[in-house]
Amino acid sequence: MLSRAANRNQRLARLLGEGFLLLVTSLSMLAVVFILIFIARDAFPFFTSWERVREFFGSVAWYPTRQPAEFGALSILFGSALVTLGAALVAIPLGLAAAVCLSDVLPFHIRQYVKPVVEMLAAIPSVAYGFFALVVFAPALQERGGPMLAWAFWLVLTPIVFLTVLVVSDLAAARLAEKVRTVARAVVFAALAALAGWLLWKTGRLLYGLEISSGTNALNAALILGLMALPTMVSVAEDALQATGRDLRMASYALGATRAETLIKVVIPAAGSGILAAGILAIMRAVGETMVVWMASGNAARIPEPWFNFLDPVRTLTATIAGDMGEADQSAGSAHYHVLFAMALVLLVFSLVCNLVSEHMLARTRRRLR
Amino acid sequence: MKKQILIAGLMALSLTAAQAAGDPKKIVVDGSTTVGPIAKAFAEYYMKAHPDVNITVSESGSGNGAKGIINGACDVGTLSRAMKTEELEAAKGKKRNPVQHTIAFDGLAVVVHPSNPVQSLSKDQLRDIFTGEIKSWQEVGGPNLKIVVISRDTNSGTYETFHEQVTKAGRITDRAEYVGSNGAVRQRVQSTPAAIGYVGLAFTEGLKPVTINGIEATPENVLAKKYPISRGLFMYTAGEPAAGTALGDYVNLYKAADGKKLVAEQGFVPVQ
Numbered sequence: 184m185l186s187r188a189a190n191r192n193q194r195l196a197r198l199l200g201e202g203f204l205l206l207v208t209s210l211s212m213l214a215v216v217f218i219l220i221f222i223a224r225d226a227f228p229f230f231t232s233w234e235r236v237r238e239f240f241g242s243v244a245w246y247p248t249r250q251p252a253e254f255g256a257l258s259i260l261f262g263s264a265l266v267t268l269g270a271a272l273v274a275i276p277l278g279l280a281a282a283v284c285l286s287d288v289l290p291f292h293i294r295q296y297v298k299p300v301v302e303m304l305a306a307i308p309s310v311a312y313g314f315f316a317l318v319v320f321a322p323a324l325q326e327r328g329g330p331m332l333a334w335a336f337w338l339v340l341t342p343i344v345f346l347t348v349l350v351v352s353d354l355a356a357a358r359l360a361e362k363v364r365t366v367a368r369a370v371v372f373a374a375l376a377a378l379a380g381w382l383l384w385k386t387g388r389l390l391y392g393l394e395i396s397s398g399t400n401a402l403n404a405a406l407i408l409g410l411m412a413l414p415t416m417v418s419v420a421e422d423a424l425q426a427t428g429r430d431l432r433m434a435s436y437a438l439g440a441t442r443a444e445t446l447i448k449v450v451i452p453a454a455g456s457g458i459l460a461a462g463i464l465a466i467m468r469a470v471g472e473t474m475v476v477w478m479a480s481g482n483a484a485r486i487p488e489p490w491f492n493f494l495d496p497v498r499t500l501t502a503t504i505a506g507d508m509g510e511a512d513q514s515a516g517s518a519h520y521h522v523l524f525a526m527a528l529v530l531l532v533f534s535l536v537c538n539l540v541s542e543h544m545l546a547r548t549r550r551r552l553r
Numbered sequence: 554m555k556k557q558i559l560i561a562g563l564m565a566l567s568l569t570a571a572q573a574a575g576d577p578k579k580i581v582v583d584g585s586t587t588v589g590p591i592a593k594a595f596a597e598y599y600m601k602a603h604p605d606v607n608i609t610v611s612e613s614g615s616g617n618g619a620k621g622i623i624n625g626a627c628d629v630g631t632l633s634r635a636m637k638t639e640e641l642e643a644a645k646g647k648k649r650n651p652v653q654h655t656i657a658f659d660g661l662a663v664v665v666h667p668s669n670p671v672q673s674l675s676k677d678q679l680r681d682i683f684t685g686e687i688k689s690w691q692e693v694g695g696p697n698l699k700i701v702v703i704s705r706d707t708n709s710g711t712y713e714t715f716h717e718q719v720t721k722a723g724r725i726t727d728r729a730e731y732v733g734s735n736g737a738v739r740q741r742v743q744s745t746p747a748a749i750g751y752v753g754l755a756f757t758e759g760l761k762p763v764t765i766n767g768i769e770a771t772p773e774n775v776l777a778k779k780y781p782i783s784r785g786l787f788m789y790t791a792g793e794p795a796a797g798t799a800l801g802d803y804v805n806l807y808k809a810a811d812g813k814k815l816v817a818e819q820g821f822v823p824v825q
Contacts, residue, residue: 248707322744396747397701485727496730506706
């Protein structure tokens with residue numbers, strides 16, 4: 184039996200412990216608030232007039248050290264968007280496919296080994312990725328970029344296209360009378376396959392002949408960033424797919440659905456918001472990455488021509504902040520200093536919004552599955 | 554570990570000793586980002602030999618180096634240009650006498666890929682390449698390749714030198730790619746057949762330097778002031794520093810053999 188004093192001590196200890204934990208938690212929350220406040224505080228002095236706002240968001244002339252200086256950040260905002268789009272195009276489909284494979288296709292004992300290996304991608308320091316991009320990937324793109332692109336194009340698209348052709352010819356034949364069905368399916372399949380094959384070949388040849396003058400470009404940065412965002416995508420999406428549970432799959436099989444139907448029509452839609460959240464997290468990973476884009480993107484502050492030309496160098500917000508900080512910091516209070524904070528604010532607001540959306544999505548998945 | 558503690562202890566001792574003597578021997582250096590690395594290398598070298606002297610080196614731009622000498626905020630002002638007349642007059646108005654020490658020269662080699670047949674460029678052609686007027690190597694007698702312009706980040710003194718000496722009035726083309734170090738320029742130019750870049754004279758290994766206005770980028774030509782992309786790097790002090798004092802020894806390090814080695818290690822041309 185406890186004495187009264189011991190009881191009081193225990194209560195005191197509990198109070199202290201809880202208070203300490205609360206303090207630590209609120210400190211980390213305060214840190215977020217203060218980061219936002221301090222960045223905003225240094226960002227707003229840049230926008231001294233409407234002209235500055237218009238220049239920042241509307242002009243592509245980025246000459247911060249020239250006299251007179253020009254702070255048009257449009258091409259840089261665009262560069263960030265383009266590289267992030269490219270990274271998302273790599274990471275999201277690939278990551279979703281890998282997540283599906285991990286959660287529903289691979290047997291458990293293999294999955295045990297595959298998932299940690301994928302997650303290991305996240306443990307490689309970004310400067311190592313950047314070094315690879317600059318020293319290995321960029322020269323390779325310059326020397327045989329066309330053939331590399333063409334082979335990648337064929338490897339990725341051939342299975343997808345032929346799967347689609349198969350499904351389409353099946354669907355088309357299903358409408359016909361039973362007598363001609365087998366023949367019709369074969370004919371439609373042959374025709375579509377020939378057309379698709381011809382298109383693949385032509386487009387591939389076009390890519391094959393491409394000359395890439397500079398290997399540090401949006402494509403390079405986007406591919407490497409996509410690779411870096413992959414573990415986030417795989418990990419979160421796989422968790423979402425797992426969370427849909429065995430019952431859902433069993434119910435679908437019981438209704439006579441095949442594994443493909445179960446996956447595409449039941450499991451993926453059920454995990455939809457979780458997958459979306461995974462995509463958003465992957466995008467945030469890509470948009471905030473600095474070292475790789477500084478080394479791999481070429482850092483030319485211009486909008487590519489045409490805008491989707493991934494083979495042109497681009498400059499991103501993060502790389503600009505990292506690259507210019509040393510110099511701008513020496514003249515604290517200058518417009519160049521504040522414009523970098525304005526860029527940081529744009530990034531911060533973007534990722535806060537993304538974060539909120541993904542939290543919301545994840546919460547929705549959890550609620551729906553409960 | 555023990556050794557480190559010993560050294561730390563010794564340093565603390567010597568510091569207190571120096572302070573007790575009323576002579577903190579603190580040297581404040583401020584100014585150019587280009588000269589900064591030299592000033593830092595000198596400071597490191599000097600402090601190793603004289604642990605009682607404390608030298609702080611800031612890099613806030615040549616203008617601030619001059620300002621520091623004028624209003625006495627620093628002992629040594631580092632400048633990548635000579636002081637302007639207004640600055641000299643302002644200093645005189647404050648009864649200060651800025652003394653110029655030319656500690657090194659900064660010469661930039663213009664480099665291309667070893668396979669590029671272009672041997673020489675005029676300074677005007679070089680400017681037009683970097684401002685984007687000339688877009689293909691064909692226009693300067695090379696192969697039919699789109700020129701890939703590689704520049705240092707606007708942060709660096711190397712960029713500052715190049716910009717001042719070559720593209721001064723114009724804008725560097727928005728196609729220019731920016732990289733973070735001399736080594737990165739070398740890496741990019743070495744692996745890109747259509748590239749052109751500029752590096753400190755010490756970084757041309759594995760690359761092909763082109764002649765500018767027919768003059769080779771050699772330390773001799775830089776010293777003789779023949780080579781067109783070069784400039785002097787200066788330290789300024791208020792009055793001639795007395796020999797034997799920490800300040801005098803520090804500023805005059807550039808004349809010593811070790812000082813010249815330090816200058817060369819930073820990629821600059823030591824004075825003769």
